[in-house]
Amino acid sequence: MTTLNETIQIERPAREVFQYVADFATCVEWDSTAIETGRLDDTPVGVGTRYKVVCEAPFGKLPLEYEIVEFEPDHKVVLIGRGRFFEVEDTILITPTKTGCELDYTAVFTWKPWLQKFAASMEPGLKRMGYASVQKGMKAALEDNYAAPEISGENARADRFVPTALMRFTKRGYKRGAKKLFNPMSRYMADKHVVLTGATAGLGKASAEFLAYRGAKLTLVVRNRNKGQALVKELKARTGNKQIALEIADLSLMADVDKVVASLSKKGEPIDVLINNAGALFNPRQVTSEGLEQSFALLLLGPFRLTEALKPLLQHAADLRGEARVINVVSGGMYSQKLRVLDLQNEEDKYSGSVAYARCKRALMIKTEQWAEDWADEGIVVNAMHPGWADTPGVESALPEFHKLTRLVLRTPEEGADTINWLAVATEAGQLSGKLFLDREPRTTHLTDSTRESEESREQLREILGNWDSAHEGDKAA
Ligand SMILES: NC(=O)c1ccc[n+]([C@@H]2O[C@H](COP(=O)([O-])OP(=O)(O)OC[C@H]3O[C@@H](n4cnc5c(N)ncnc54)[C@H](OP(=O)(O)O)[C@@H]3O)[C@@H](O)[C@H]2O)c1
Secondary structure, eight states: OEEEEEEEEESSOHHHHHHHHHSGGGHHHHOSSEEEEEESSSSOSSTTOEEEEEEEETTEEEEEEEEEEEEETTTEEEEEEEOSSEEEEEEEEEEEOSSSEEEEEEEEEEEOGGGGGGHHHHHHHHHHHHHIIIIIIIHHHHHTOOOOOOOOHHHHHHTTSHHHHHHTTSHHHHHHHHTTTSOOOOOOOTTOEEEEESOSSHHHHHHHHHHHHTTOEEEEEESOHHHHHHHHHHHHHHHOOOOEEEEEOOTTSHHHHHHHHHHHHHHOOOOSEEEEOOOOOOSSOOBOTTSOBHHHIIIIIHHHHHHHHTHHHHHHHHHHHSOEEEEEEOOGGGGGOOOOGGGTTOOSSSOOHHHHHHHHHHHHHHHHHHHHHHTGGGTEEEEEEOOOSBOOHHHHHHOHHHHHHHGGGOBOHHHHHHHHHHHHHOTGGGGOOSOEEETTEEEOSOSSGGGOOOHHHHHHHHHHHHTHHHHTHHHHHO
16 A cells, blocks of 8 residues: 655635535646546536546556545545556545645555555655645645736747648647646636526537536526526536526527516626627528627627626626626637628628628627726726637538538537636636637737728727617617
8 A cells, every 4th residue: 555645725715625626527637647537427526426537657548437435515525546556545635724724635545466566666756746736736726826828939820820820720729728738727616607698509508517517606598498498407417506597588689688688687696707609600691580680680789788788797796706707709710801890780792601700700809809998997807719610519500511521620519618618717817808819828819911900990890889779779660
């Protein structure tokens, strides 16, 4: 047997530390040898939860299966890990102190009989690994004091040429970003209210699941009641998170947007994070029952109206907890288009769904920058992200040829949603505003100068969207 023990002091409440470490899926963020983790069951974190953990050992990759065998909320979690060479019992004890809590981590290795004679020679290496994992990895993860990211030199160079920039949209691009460069995200979410649109499929569903596991209070805005109810039931059962509410709205209808706003305002729960994710690409051109072109209604006017109207609740969260965040999901497609401020409803040229979509995302990016500037002193940060190319029902149905061609290099929905989750959860993400992110790094908003808009057209966009109702009073009456 080999026993490792490390103790660290953390200036955070025991419940926050427990929430993070008890879910062993986070171990890839702090364990010095773990390179991959995943849940083996769709169950809440507790006794019986199993994880797959792949560690990098001097002799190659070492897969382990862990199971939680004891679980005392806010205090203790015991796991048994089983692998080819050993069984390990990990006991994590968290005890409140005057300034936060103490975390005591003990790992007891029982070697397979044929390895026992080597146990003593392996001990120094294991001790170094235990020290690196707890005193360095876990301590840093829980101190959560990471600098706001900057674009890496490599990605800045890639963004100078369209083909190399596009390569970053693929699964390989994500892996490049993720490769041990991502910081842990231990921020406590159970007291944060996140409003997420378009949660029933693709990236939204992946984010809803991630945030539910992190314990966030969720309001999912969906258009299909049955799908929404099934999702809430599924998420509650899988994650154990009981704080998941539903709002029903077709976000391309402004009357529905107003209804959601009225309902959320009546409930009065401050909003810590608003994620404008719902989206679709429309071919051929369609007009909503309110007379608006569909892409414009769903991808630009809808999120604009929702965000403006929910500002008091965002402000309330910022006043209470020091910050609130808005995350706009845009698209790399916007790199191909310039703002057409006088043709927001895509009426002038022959309609193309992809072009209309890209122009709306371009306009939402500009609104992101404007909100960030306008709300800078109010504690509300506003950022945009694009997911690269992810394999979602939306991409498969709207772009079947593209999907067929790129299927092998598309990201999973979880990989595509990673930067949404990071923007919602990571402490350091709250330090930046008005940026576009891919793989947790701020990226350029223009790959070529030909898409740059004038200051005048940016201001026109602000005015047109801001004055939409008064300018279209007559339309409603008619
Ligand atoms: N996947 C990619 O590669 C990619 C690339 C760039 C940008 N994006 C952006 O990422 C976001 C998510 O896309 P996705 O790929 O995950 O798409 P998806 O799989 O089609 O999911 C879209 C979600 O939005 C909802 N939605 C669509 N129209 C709505 C409406 N009128 N009202 C309310 N909700 C509506 C859908 O609800 P239903 O389940 O009821 O249909 C679904 O929950 C979008 O903004 C998209 O533009 C995706």
